Amino acid sequence: MAIVPLERKPLTFAERTYVPQILSGLKTTWRHLVKPKETLEYPEQRPAIPPGYRGVPTLVKDPNGREKCVSCQLCEFVCPPKAIRITPGEIPAGAPAEHVEKAPKEFEIDMLRCIYCGMCQEVCPEEAIWLQNQFSMTGYTREEMVNNKARLYELGGTLPDEHFKWDKKKSAETHGNDRH
Amino acid sequence: MIDFYLNLHPVVQGVLKGLAVIMVIFPIGGACSMAERKVSAWIQGRPGPNRAVVPWVSWIPVIGPFLQRLGIFHVMADGGKMLFKEDALPGHVNKFYFILAPIVAMIPALTTVTAVPFGAYLDTAGKVIPIALANVDIGLLAVFAVSSLGVYSLILAGWASNSKYPFLGGVRASAQLISYELSMTLSVIPLFLWVNEPGREATLGLGRVVEFQSQPGFLGGMWFVFIMPVSAFIFLTSLFAETNRQPFDMPESEADLVGGFHTEYGAFKWGLFFVAEYAHMVIGSTVFTLLFLGGWNPLPWVSLADLAGWLGQLSPLLAHPLAVGVISIGVFLVKVLALVFFFMWVRWTVPRFRYDQVMEIGWKKLLPLSIANLIFYAIAIAIIQK
Numbered sequence: 001m002a003i004v005p006l007e008r009k010p011l012t013f014a015e016r017t018y019v020p021q022i023l024s025g026l027k028t029t030w031r032h033l034v035k036p037k038e039t040l041e042y043p044e045q046r047p048a049i050p051p052g053y054r055g056v057p058t059l060v061k062d063p064n065g066r067e068k069c070v071s072c073q074l075c076e077f078v079c080p081p082k083a084i085r086i087t088p089g090e091i092p093a094g095a096p097a098e099h100v101e102k103a104p105k106e107f108e109i110d111m112l113r114c115i116y117c118g119m120c121q122e123v124c125p126e127e128a129i130w131l132q133n134q135f136s137m138t139g140y141t142r143e144e145m146v147n148n149k150a151r152l153y154e155l156g157g158t159l160p161d162e163h164f165k166w167d168k169k170k171s172a173e174t175h176g177n178d179r180h
Numbered sequence: 181m182i183d184f185y186l187n188l189h190p191v192v193q194g195v196l197k198g199l200a201v202i203m204v205i206f207p208i209g210g211a212c213s214m215a216e217r218k219v220s221a222w223i224q225g226r227p228g229p230n231r232a233v234v235p236w237v238s239w240i241p242v243i244g245p246f247l248q249r250l251g252i253f254h255v256m257a258d259g260g261k262m263l264f265k266e267d268a269l270p271g272h273v274n275k276f277y278f279i280l281a282p283i284v285a286m287i288p289a290l291t292t293v294t295a296v297p298f299g300a301y302l303d304t305a306g307k308v309i310p311i312a313l314a315n316v317d318i319g320l321l322a323v324f325a326v327s328s329l330g331v332y333s334l335i336l337a338g339w340a341s342n343s344k345y346p347f348l349g350g351v352r353a354s355a356q357l358i359s360y361e362l363s364m365t366l367s368v369i370p371l372f373l374w375v376n377e378p379g380r381e382a383t384l385g386l387g388r389v390v391e392f393q394s395q396p397g398f399l400g401g402m403w404f405v406f407i408m409p410v411s412a413f414i415f416l417t418s419l420f421a422e423t424n425r426q427p428f429d430m431p432e433s434e435a436d437l438v439g440g441f442h443t444e445y446g447a448f449k450w451g452l453f454f455v456a457e458y459a460h461m462v463i464g465s466t467v468f469t470l471l472f473l474g475g476w477n478p479l480p481w482v483s484l485a486d487l488a489g490w491l492g493q494l495s496p497l498l499a500h501p502l503a504v505g506v507i508s509i510g511v512f513l514v515k516v517l518a519l520v521f522f523f524m525w526v527r528w529t530v531p532r533f534r535y536d537q538v539m540e541i542g543w544k545k546l547l548p549l550s551i552a553n554l555i556f557y558a559i560a561i562a563i564i565q566k
Contacts (some may be wrong), residue, residue: 025529030224033525038225 012171054118054131057109058156059149062164066097067153068128071104074097074121075129083113084120099170107149126165182216197313201293203325205459212520214255219524225278229254237376245376250510262451270341270444277340283448285333285456285522289325289467294410295322297387299509301501308394310339310387311505319385320372324365327422331357331462334424334441337453338512341444349440352535353431356421360428364418366550367411367564369470370557371404377565386467390475394483405472410553414546421542424457424563426527447457465519473515476508 014020040047049055061067071088089105091097120129135156139145147155188196214229221228227340232253238244269275296319297312316322331353338350375392376382395402405412421428432440439445442453469475477483488504498504533541 022526022530026525028527029529032225033219033222035225037222037227038228041227073514 017097020071036112047135049135053133053135054116054121055153056111056134056137056147056155057114057116057118057120057129057131058134059128059152060106060130060156060159061153063158063160063162064164065158066166067103068126068159069104069107070100070102070103070126070127070128071107074125074134078119078123080117080119081113083110083115084108085110097166100166101175104149107152109147109152111145112142114128127159127161127163130159132156189253194313197314198294199300201313204292205293205347205456208462209455209458210255210259213258213454213464214251215305215520216524216527217254218251219521220528223525223528226478232257236396240555255481259451262448263427265447267447267449269544272342272478273444274340274342277336281333281337281340281365282408282445282452282456283333285330285453286459288329288333289456289459289463292327293324295319295326295386296463297470297475298512299505300387300390300484300504301508302485306393307438308483308485311391311509312387315385315387317383317385319383319387320368320467320471321384321468323386323463324361325480327460327463328357328361330456333456337445338431338441341441343412343444345437346441347382349433349437352433353424354438356424356428356430356538356542358542360418360421360546363414363542363546363550364422365549365553366415366470367418369370369554370408370411370561373558373561374407386470390470390477394476394477396415396483398481401477401483401541403472403474403480406480408553410549411557412468414553415470415472415526417541420467420523420526423464423523423537425523427530427533428538429532430535435532443531445493461520461523462516465523466517468519469512469515473519476512478511484511495500 057067059067071086073086075089076084077087085106085108086104087106089103090102091103097103116131118131121131132155137145186193189471218228229251230249232251233244233248233252234256237247271276294313295316297315298308299311300308301311302308332352335350338346338348338353341347356444372384375389385464389404393401395401395427399407420426424431431437434440437443444448445453473481478487484504484507487507491503491507516540
């Protein structure tokens with residue numbers, strides 16, 4: 001990159017009086033005064049959330065309504081601030097998702113500890129925990145700020161993917177593998 | 181009703197008139213603080229305060245939400261907050277002067293109104309009579325004398341706070357006042373030289389200046405801002421400095437002096453300083469309007485008497501002295517508020533000068549300029565009026 005010598009001109013008389021500068025400044029601020037406002041009025045107007053946003057972590061169900069979490073506890077172990085606590089449980093015999101064998105009995109995320117890093121989502125082999133679009137959580141007590149399993153599923157909803165990994169596994173076990 | 185008023189003792193009449201004017205100036209001071217927040221917000225691309233609303237106002241369909249958006253009720257919310265906050269009195273201050281300072285700030289700010297005419301009406305003979313608490317001959321001198329007392333409050337506050345930043349703020353306030361008072365006074369002398377033509381009784385009255393700007397003819401109806409632009413410029417600049425407005429915000433100067441003279445103040449005492457500052461600004465704007473912007477004349481070359489004549493042709497009701505008085509006060513207030521808006525507009529445009537720059541502008545630029553301006557107009561007026 002070549003060096004461009006700049007000539008520093010002495011200020012002209014008009015510039016030294018500072019008046020033209022003030023006038024052009026007034027013109028600029030006037031332009032800002034009349035143009036539309038740039039802020040959102042928050043509680044009524046919400047910002048558009050970009051894809052890939054990491055908001056409040058939630059648990060999701062698959063389109064059949066089966067809870068995807070199998071309580072492997074990887075997220076609990078990876079969580080840097082130790083915000084997640086899982087009580088593993090078994091799926092009782094005779095239930096529709098019996099073949100999955102395990103599901104969390106209780107799943108708690110302490111939102112006072114959570115740092116929204118998204119490592120739980122990254123580590124989850126079942127794609128069961130997702131950081132979604134909600135960005136503001138409030139509560140009056142510490143207990144209110146701990147999301148339990150029911151609340152996590154309520155926040156998470158259903159993930160519309162069509163993997164049905166466990167159903168395919170079950171059909172492969174019973175009918176043999178038709179592909180390979 | 182009018183007879184009852186006129187039969188009252190003159191002192192009672194005076195007190196009533198004074199209270200009426202204070203009842204207008206004080207809320208304008210409060211409203212200006214709101215306007216400042218709104219103007220700053222708009223210039224920064226924000227909507228500004230627009231939440232507070234009184235329930236029974238929000239029930240009015242269109243006007244209610246409009247007033248809410250305008251932030252009218254934040255004035256009350258702000259004032260109420262100031263009033264009910266704990267008024268802490270720091271242990272290290274000189275209590276007597278500390279409490280005295282905000283009171284001293286309010287008194288000159290509200291006293292200057294007495295000598296300022298703010299409207300006019302036509303009597304039965306068609307003569308324009310200014311409306312003022314006291315349309316005295318020393319008009320402008322009284323305004324200058326009393327309004328400069330306002331700086332004592334800053335010095336008192338700075339000194340009584342017994343803390344270094346307020347003290348520096350107070351010192352700056354006094355130095356700044358001395359520097360700019362000089363050029364301010366010098367800038368209006370040519371104007372009064374021109375107004376006090378030979379063969380007339382000499383006066384410094386502000387009513388007379390407006391009367392002079394409402395004569396017939398091209399030069400007669402010209403506002404002083406066109407005849408003496410340099411004077412107007414110097415006066416306006418000094419007015420910014422006198423009222424401690426940005427860019428001459430030295431005594432407060434929150435970037436280098438924490439809060440300047442009011443660092444140790446809080447709650448209602450702090451609020452009083454600000455109402456005083458805004459009242460000062462309003463009075464300064466009225467004086468500028470009277471001197472340079474033709475007072476209550478609606479437009480250059482269109483005097484109030486002309487307007488009243490035209491309105492009289494439309495309907496005799498509009499030519500009634502009361503109607504003309506209200507119209508003149510309205511015209512005057514519009515000009516004053518536009519000027520107050522200009523103050524705010526400049527505040528959010530120009531960054532604060534450094535202290536040495538303020539002194540340099542005052543002593544090395546404005547003072548020589550105002551002296552040169554005075555000499556030029558003195559010679560010119562001597563030649564014209566010979």
